[in-house]
Each structure stands twice: as C-alpha cells, then as structure tokens.
Amino acid sequence: MVTNNNTHPSLNGAKLHLGDPGPLFQAEGGFFELCVRLSTNMQFHEPDVALHLRRVAKYVELLAEALGRPAEDVQLLKVASVFHDVGMAEVPTAIVSKNGPLTPEEAEIVRRHTEIGHQMLSESGVPMLEVAAMLALTHHEYVNGKGYPHQLVGLEIPLGGRILAVADVFDALTTRRPYKEPYPIDVAVDIINGMSGKQFDAEVVVALQQRVDLLRDVDGLPSRTLVNLSSSALAEGMKVDVRxxxxxxxxxxxxxxxxxxxxxxxxxxxxxxxxxxxxxxxxxxxxxxxxxxxxxxxxxxxxxxxxxxxxxxxxxxxxxxxxxxxxxxxxxxxxxxxxxxxxxxxxxxxxxxxxxxxxxxxxxxxxxxxxxxxxxxxxxxxYLVGEDLADFIEAECPISEVAAASVLVEVLRTLTAVHGAGIVHRDLKPENIFLTQDRQRLKILDFGISLVRDSHHQRPRLTKAGTFMGTPEYMSPEQAYGLDSIDHRSDLFTMGEILYELVTGWQTFTAETTMAVMMAVANVRYVHPATRLPGLSSEMVAVILRSLRADKEARYQTTQEFIDDLMPILERDFPYQPGVLLGLHERGAKSNSVS
CATH class of the missing domain: 3.30.200.20 (Phosphorylase Kinase; domain 1)
Structure with missing residues (x-):
C-alpha cells in the first residue's frame, strides 16, 4: 500500500509554504504555457492534447477554489495538473485511439501510465514536479478502493488526486475522443454524481455541481455539447434537444x-x-x-x-x-x-x-x-459483432456479382438445413442477415414468424389464412396475397429480391405506399435488373429472373438448384470455400440487431 509520506503538503490539505509563488504560477502564459507545451510534446500521439491539458487545468483551478484552497495551492495544482498523463507517452497509439472496448491486456497497458508518469516526474527535486508526480500516480484511484494502481481508499488519496480525478473525467465525458462523441454537460454531471462516494470524492462532486455554470464558460466547451443528427433529421429541420x-x-x-x-x-x-x-x-x-x-x-x-x-x-x-x-x-x-x-x-x-x-x-x-x-x-x-446486411447494402451496394453470389450461396446453404427441418423462414430480409466484423461469415437471425410443418405438412396454425406475415419489400407473391399455401419456395423468391438489391443497389419492388409495394409484389411488377444496372452479366440476370417468377412451380424448386446456378458466377476468380464470404472487405462494427 502506498502512503502519503512523500506527498506534497498542498495535496493533503495543509497550507503550502513556498513563499510568494509570484507570476510564475499565476500567469496564463509564461511558465504555465511552457509546462503545457512540454507535456504536450511528451504525449504527441494524442490529438488535441494541449487543449485537453488547458481545460483540465482550468477545471482543477475552479474545483480547488470551490473547496476553499489557498490561492498559492490552487495555482500549484493547476500547473502541476498539466503533467498528469505524461506516462501515456509509453502507451501505443493504436491503444490510445482504439474505437471500442479495450481488451484486458490493453487496459493493463493503459493503467501502467500512472506509475510511469510518477517515475518520470518524482526524482526532479522541483516542488511543482513532485506534486505533478503524485497527481500522475493517484488521479485514477477511487475513493472506494477499486481504482489503480494501489487501490487507495478515501482520504488516503491526496486531495489534489481527488480533484484531478473529477476534472479529468469531466473533460473526457464532454469532449470528442477517437472512441466516442461528446456528452452534454448536464449528462456528464449526472454521470459523475452517480459515482459520488464510489469513484469520486463526494465533496469534490458537490464542488463540481456548484461550479458547473463556470465550467460551461471554459473556452470551446459549448461547441462540444452538440450531437450528430441523422441526415434525414437535418433535412427535415427537426429540432433535437442535445440533452x-x-x-x-x-x-x-x-x-x-x-x-x-x-x-x-x-x-x-x-x-x-x-x-x-x-x-x-x-x-x-x-x-x-x-x-x-x-x-x-x-x-x-x-x-x-x-x-x-x-x-x-x-x-x-x-x-x-x-x-x-x-x-x-x-x-x-x-x-x-x-x-x-x-x-x-x-x-x-x-x-x-x-x-x-x-x-x-x-x-x-x-x-x-x-x-x-x-x-x-x-x-x-x-453476442455478435458486425453489421446487418441492410446497413451493408446502404453503405456499399451495388457490389460485384461474385460478392453477391457469395452472400446468396451462404444464406442458401443455411436454408438447406432450415428447409430440411421442415421450416419456412417467411421473413428473410437484409436486417435478418448479419455479417461478422471481418465480413468473412454471416449469421441468419430472427425466426419469429417462421412456419414449421410436420411430415404431413400439417400443424396447429399460429396465423389465419388471409393474414399478412413478413416485410412487404421482401414478400413473395403468395405472401402478398395472404395465401395459406406458403412453402419453402417463398423463401427462395425472397432470396431473389435480396440478390437483385445486392447487384443493382435498388430494392426489387418500390412504390409510394406499403399497400402499393404489396400490390407490386403480388403482380411481380419490377424494373428489369439490367435496366437498373446496365452491364450485368447474362448469367446473373438469368438467375435473378428465374428466382423472381410469379409461378412458384417455375422458379427455383430447391436451394441446391439456386446454388448450382450461382456457382459459375461465384468461382469466376477464386475457388469457393464453404462458410467463407468472398469480396466483402472489413468495415466498422456494431452489434446484434432485430427486425
């Protein structure tokens, strides 16, 4: 357990006796700016680090003043705080800027920055840097003893470390980082208040609440409370409260x-x-x-x-x-x-x-x-990490015929097993097809309205004849008519609709209203795929047209027939590997979705 024997008096609440600190600590320029520049150069791989250091120093100043610290202590803490993360110079840039959760190994590397910073600063013999060394070591300690690196509890953590902990997290929450968008100020205060007495000193949290209006006036902060709105929301002129x-x-x-x-x-x-x-x-x-x-x-x-x-x-x-x-x-x-x-x-x-x-x-x-x-x-x-096919289509389509065939064959291979078990999906659509993060494999989701039949094709029905089940844009004609005679060939029609969309970038059936879409599906009225995308191969056009035939007796009868016609397209460039998607490059990730 680390004790505070070497802690500077100012950090434990005693009055600091260094004589008159003079303009060195009091001025916004001069020595303070020199310290910011030195610390910034040591953390060169972190974007906007100088702005971060200036803001955190200002927050430390405001919080220390609210806690009644003497002016010389406040100024010393302010200057010393700019060195709190110098140990991050030893953390790889790939970890600092990683978009997403850190692995346990990466988190451990980050935690070391407190002790590295302390070691870098503690042997200088300069009082200010001695204070900076203790701030570097203690600003990630929690008052409940669950922080790092030494699990200090409550008042074992120097006052400066407790102040800096709140200031640093407040800035992290309200600024854009490589792995996050900024949170509104009120949200950040709510989060910190929720951790009062656990992660943060309750008195420092009260000081934050008392000074929140002054914190809002720190240079650049108002612009950091904005959220990203969807393009549709902006186009419609929607007013969205950032909180x-x-x-x-x-x-x-x-x-x-x-x-x-x-x-x-x-x-x-x-x-x-x-x-x-x-x-x-x-x-x-x-x-x-x-x-x-x-x-x-x-x-x-x-x-x-x-x-x-x-x-x-x-x-x-x-x-x-x-x-x-x-x-x-x-x-x-x-x-x-x-x-x-x-x-x-x-x-x-x-x-x-x-x-x-x-x-x-x-x-x-x-x-x-x-x-x-x-x-x-x-x-x-x-738990799956990746994106659904709907998001992929929106971002990437139209895609190559080989890539589209690869997706279709993998879904059809899966449907072979599904249909073999006497199950009709009835709601296949891009939202129910999930691509893994590396875009090498896919998963089918959501069998919520699937139809299960026994060997006699009978079972207690969960829907009545004439009931529409499915998503209009991806229905088969028999679904659009609300017929009772839905079988596996309905899923194969839907696969033709998805193939059409992958290679042309357009949904097969489009109209102004849902009912109009369903009428287009029922009557199989769509724009020829070669009209949507001139240059489609005759082989691909033939596959699409056969899969979209109105008469289910004339379309593909089995998944294997469908696969057989896609294989010559799929193997144009590379041999087919079952289970592996071809032609889809890796992209950013998100998590499971449900239709």
Whole structure:
C-alpha cells in the first residue's frame, strides 16, 4: 500500500509554504504555457492534447477554489495538473485511439501510465514536479478502493488526486475522443454524481455541481455539447434537444456509469441515449414504451441489460452481460404486451427451438430460454459483432456479382438445413442477415414468424389464412396475397429480391405506399435488373429472373438448384470455400440487431 509520506503538503490539505509563488504560477502564459507545451510534446500521439491539458487545468483551478484552497495551492495544482498523463507517452497509439472496448491486456497497458508518469516526474527535486508526480500516480484511484494502481481508499488519496480525478473525467465525458462523441454537460454531471462516494470524492462532486455554470464558460466547451443528427433529421429541420439525445461510446457502455446513474436508457431505434421517462425518439420518430427503456436493469439476477441493439413488433434485443460468467450475450425479450397473447408466446418459443433444432453454424446460437418473474419470455443468444446486411447494402451496394453470389450461396446453404427441418423462414430480409466484423461469415437471425410443418405438412396454425406475415419489400407473391399455401419456395423468391438489391443497389419492388409495394409484389411488377444496372452479366440476370417468377412451380424448386446456378458466377476468380464470404472487405462494427 502506498502512503502519503512523500506527498506534497498542498495535496493533503495543509497550507503550502513556498513563499510568494509570484507570476510564475499565476500567469496564463509564461511558465504555465511552457509546462503545457512540454507535456504536450511528451504525449504527441494524442490529438488535441494541449487543449485537453488547458481545460483540465482550468477545471482543477475552479474545483480547488470551490473547496476553499489557498490561492498559492490552487495555482500549484493547476500547473502541476498539466503533467498528469505524461506516462501515456509509453502507451501505443493504436491503444490510445482504439474505437471500442479495450481488451484486458490493453487496459493493463493503459493503467501502467500512472506509475510511469510518477517515475518520470518524482526524482526532479522541483516542488511543482513532485506534486505533478503524485497527481500522475493517484488521479485514477477511487475513493472506494477499486481504482489503480494501489487501490487507495478515501482520504488516503491526496486531495489534489481527488480533484484531478473529477476534472479529468469531466473533460473526457464532454469532449470528442477517437472512441466516442461528446456528452452534454448536464449528462456528464449526472454521470459523475452517480459515482459520488464510489469513484469520486463526494465533496469534490458537490464542488463540481456548484461550479458547473463556470465550467460551461471554459473556452470551446459549448461547441462540444452538440450531437450528430441523422441526415434525414437535418433535412427535415427537426429540432433535437442535445440533452434528450446523445450517443454512448462502446467503452462507456461496458463500464456502465451511464446506466448506474439511473437517469438514462439506450434507445433501440436511434442507438443513442435518452433520459428516463422519454416517450418519443425524436431522431427516428418512434414511440418509446417500457420495453425500450430497460438498459441498466438486471434480469433474473444474472443478466445485466446494457445497450439496446434493436426492437421489432414482438421483441427487443439488448446487448447484455452475464454477471456470473462476465460473458457478453444478446438478450431478446418478448414485449410484455405481446406476451399476453398465448399464440405470440408460442411463436417466440418456437423461434428458440428452430435455432436449437437446426444447429447450423450460420444460425445464431441460442444459449438459454427463460422467463422473468413476471412471466415474460426471453431468449439468450451469442453476442455478435458486425453489421446487418441492410446497413451493408446502404453503405456499399451495388457490389460485384461474385460478392453477391457469395452472400446468396451462404444464406442458401443455411436454408438447406432450415428447409430440411421442415421450416419456412417467411421473413428473410437484409436486417435478418448479419455479417461478422471481418465480413468473412454471416449469421441468419430472427425466426419469429417462421412456419414449421410436420411430415404431413400439417400443424396447429399460429396465423389465419388471409393474414399478412413478413416485410412487404421482401414478400413473395403468395405472401402478398395472404395465401395459406406458403412453402419453402417463398423463401427462395425472397432470396431473389435480396440478390437483385445486392447487384443493382435498388430494392426489387418500390412504390409510394406499403399497400402499393404489396400490390407490386403480388403482380411481380419490377424494373428489369439490367435496366437498373446496365452491364450485368447474362448469367446473373438469368438467375435473378428465374428466382423472381410469379409461378412458384417455375422458379427455383430447391436451394441446391439456386446454388448450382450461382456457382459459375461465384468461382469466376477464386475457388469457393464453404462458410467463407468472398469480396466483402472489413468495415466498422456494431452489434446484434432485430427486425
């Protein structure tokens, strides 16, 4: 355990006796600016580090003044604070700027910067640098003893370290970093207040609340409270309260401070944060109900719901943490309103059985099926990192014929197993096809409206004839007519629609209204693919046209027939490797979604 025997008196609350500090510490320029420049040069691989140091120094000054420290102590702490992260010079740039959670090994490398900085500064013999050395060592200690590097508790942490801890985190929360967007000031204060008495000294947190209006006036801070709005929101001139909508970084989501504060939830529609009680997502124009506001809650004493990954008509999916094993999982929770309908509960449970029964590597793995104490069913699935095909299409399409054929063959291989088990998906669409982060493999999600038949093609039906099930743009003609005779060839028609979109960049069936789209599907009215994209090969056009025939007896009858026609296209450049996608380069990642 490190003691404070070598701590400068100013850090433990005693008055500093260095005589008159003179203009050296008091001036904004001169010695202070020299220190900023020296520290900046030592941390050259961190962007905007000079601005960060000036802001943190100002926050330290304001907080120390609010705590009643003598003027000479305040100025000493202010100058010394600019050296608090000099140890980061030894942390690789790739870790400093990493977009996403750090691995345990990377986190350990970052933690070492406190001791490295202390070692660099402590042997100078200069009083100010001795103070800087102790600040470097202690500003990541928590008052509850769970910080680093020495797990100091409460007043064992020098006052300067406790002040700097709040100032440093406040700046981290309210500024743009390589791995996050800035949070609004009020949100940052809420987060820090939620950690009062745990991570932060309660008196310093009170000082922050007292000086928050002065903190707002620090140079550059107002511009850092803005959030990114969707292009559609900007185009429509929507007014969005920045405190009502802001993004959470992957690192902060894993830490859980926002959820621990109890004031915010992760929105499944815009993927940003709203204050608890918000009933409407202004970015996506969607109503928000209780099931959409569960981030931060614990299910069955073992699943901590964190980021909302998506929501559909029947269920919502949360990126979650299994608290006993520390494993990240995706938890799909049936909407409590839907759970009142026994047939919907049966359909939800059947989806889990489908994944378990078929057991194909391209199907998401179901780890558990259970229910809450209130009787609401939920499903625990493997956690996937990547993007759904819908986002890929929006960003990348049209894509090469080889890449499109690669995606289709992998989905068709999976459907071979699914259809072989007597199951018709009925809601295949890009949102239900998930690409892994390296874009080398895919997973099929969501069998929520699948149709399961026994050997006699009979079973108790969960939907009535004439009921429309599916997504209009990806329905088959028989689905659009609401016919009872839906079989596996309906899925193959949908695969033709997805293939059309991959190679042309256009949805197959487009119209102004949902009903008009369904009429176009029912009558199989679409623009010829070669018209959408002149230069398509005759082989690709032939595959698309056959898959989209109105008469299901004339389209592909099996997945293998479909695959056989795609293989010559797929193997134009490289031999086919089952399970591996071709022609899709790696892109940024996001987490599981649900239609």
């Amino acid at each position: 009502q909508t802001f993004a959470i970084s992957a690192r902060d989501m894993n830490k859980g401070e926002l959820f621990a504060s109890g004031g915010y939830f992760s929105c499944p529609f815009c993927k940003q944060m709203h204050p608890q009680g918000t009933t409407f997502c202004s970015l996506k124009q969607m109503p928000l109900r209780e099931i959409h506001q569960l981030s931060g809650q614990v299910i069955n004493e073992k699943y901590l719901l964190q980021r909302a990954a998506g929501a559909g008509g029947m269920a919502s999916v949360y990126e979650s943490l299994h608290m006993l094993t520390n494993r990240r999982v995706a938890l799909k929770l049936l909407d409590p309103d839907v759970a009142r309908n026994p047939s919907d509960v049966t359909r939800f449970l059947e989806e889990g059985r489908v994944f378990a029964t078929v057991g194909h590597p391209n199907l998401v793995e179901v780890l558990d099926i259970d229910q809450t104490p209130e009787g609401v069913p939920f499903m625990v699935m493997e």
